[in-house]
Amino acid sequence: MANIERIRNVAGRVKKERDQGNGVVVVVSAMAGVTNQLVGYVQEISGLHTPESWREYDQVVSSGEQVTSGLLALTLNEMGIPAQSFAGGQIPLKTDNSHGRARIASIESAEIRRALDKDIVVVVAGFQGITPDGRVATLGRGGSDTSAVALAAVLKADRCDIYTDVDGVYTTDPRIVPAARKLAKISYEEMLEMASLGAKVLQTRSVEMAMNHGVVTQVLSSFSDEPGTLLVNEEDIVEQQKVTGIAYSRDEARISLTGIANVPGMSAKLFTPLAEAGINVDMIVQNVTEGDGATDITFTVPRSDADRAIKVVEGLHSQLKYRSLHSDKAVAKVSAVGIGMRSHSGIASQMFQALADKGINIIVITTSEIKVSVLINEEYIELAVRALHSAFGLDKE
């Protein structure tokens, strides 16, 4: 939410839904810039190295949503629509004790139902709940979306509409491919791949929750009245494309180790310490490339973790006895995603051909049931996205 004008805009949408006879629960985020400002205050004071500091972080940062919830309820009341705000603790939406990144434990819906029964619009401060100790806890990034989907699940809502800065999910990033098309529907599984691959529309967590509880979720723009993109079950997508979208991510770094002894347990010796350091390894390929039984391993990590990852690997030299360590932070990942891959073959080879046609070298390949990802030099990323978008017939006519 940006400002008062935007709050009025939301109130107008609520009115429209209500005029159609729908009971409405609205989950709000903080106004534009507010959360950043509050987090800025906290970071000016604390390095957030203790559980107590995260507890106070939550006390501070949760206020942004609290303010918006009151302002929206107020706006609705002024329009003659009975409305009441609920902070996380007033619902209550109960969480665990993990301040700053709490998980939802349970939601008591009695208070909300009571309000809905009285025809009152329920305005919930998103992103927050209450711990067993009675403290405010925030849900971490994308927490308001998670609140919304969780509430929709508990209340068995007909639909969960998520208003964002974008007006839906596109076949790829329209800033790179102007011919990208908005998808009317996408399956949860595809959305998960799109989200975790760098399409910043919805956090993975809320998509997972929507999938697990079968919440029909619509992503749409708070700035326009266009229909958005509907997240649905796979079987609800009638006409399956081979490829639904092209996702990409620049937040990648590659680390390669050569000449590791190819004996059992080497992978564990490498990846366990990385996991313990909290480094999220994404792609992994291992090839026996030489005659002497040695092997090469290449893996990718988020670019911001690259230096830390390299340190960890250097510390393992005496155990892994690798010959050389190479790293490259100028890499990016591009992926073709689509549930259609389950029934269509040849997607991977079509993808490699399209990249080869543009002279783009593939560094690493990984595949899953519904996606093919390749790592390439970062400077080719836009070219690759455009080439694949076109090759899989996704361009608008």
Next chain:
Amino acid sequence: MANIERIRNVAGRVKKERDQGNGVVVVVSAMAGVTNQLVGYVQEISGLHTPESWREYDQVVSSGEQVTSGLLALTLNEMGIPAQSFAGGQIPLKTDNSHGRARIASIESAEIRRALDKDIVVVVAGFQGITPDGRVATLGRGGSDTSAVALAAVLKADRCDIYTDVDGVYTTDPRIVPAARKLAKISYEEMLEMASLGAKVLQTRSVEMAMNHGVVTQVLSSFSDEPGTLLVNEEDIVEQQKVTGIAYSRDEARISLTGIANVPGMSAKLFTPLAEAGINVDMIVQNVTEGDGATDITFTVPRSDADRAIKVVEGLHSQLKYRSLHSDKAVAKVSAVGIGMRSHSGIASQMFQALADKGINIIVITTSEIKVSVLINEEYIELAVRALHSAFGLDKE
């Protein structure tokens, strides 16, 4: 509280108290400008004409103190001092249902005591509590001071220090009389008169509460380390001056009615409708001035209510049958306040003489046990304050 720097400053004071072996409960207000900003948002949306709108007002406006409480606890934790923030509902500080101007119903001190017993500094978000319905309620103007005094009373604190923009209570406004002196001590009763007469240091409500519960309260500056002014019982002030201070108020308007029939019940007919209109009448004088049994009545109201008061009085013309109605918004009130008046006589005449010496005309006089107030033309107000301050021997040597 102004900003992070000021929060650090407060943390330093808390540390000093704690180093002396004192358990500390800190009550915080919002950071500078925050409450005004939040109230501004609310007013942009709503005229606040319904109880529901005040309920949402509280949901929004209470967040300012919540933020400061978290930030201060965080700052203390960073300094190695265990500290925990408490929003009003987390104490809980229970209020009635009067959103926007709630009264404190009770304070449960168990949670706070538990924290103090563990040597944890308790940081309370001031200005707020929780209603029987579980909603946040704010305490109205000066609410953080009220929270502090109420907590001090419940916890039987040795002292309640209130940090403000000024460094204590002065014999009069130092902007008008540079020779004004800071009072080391003032009695609750005098402070009440000073506060309600326009010395803006502490709200009447918190002074009353301190008096009723015998809370030793210190007013001091958050910007300096000077000792402030101690509010104490009358008997704790050893050397009583005849006059302790000169207070003044420009927020005055005079309304005079002439030629009212001097029969019983006329005053009630005039002042009951004014009270019902929510207009706070301050000074009242009634004189029989003519031979025909008619009387004149003059009274004062806050300047902002003058036009409304005049309308009410005009509506009463058929009942009161007054001959003429005069009003004057260019008046001001100046008062000499002192518990010493109880034992010294002649204060009023000394006051009138001092004003007469400067050629200042007195419009209305009212007196109480410990104060004498006069209404004068506003343009003489500074002159009058200086003359009285000097006449009662209050000027610094």
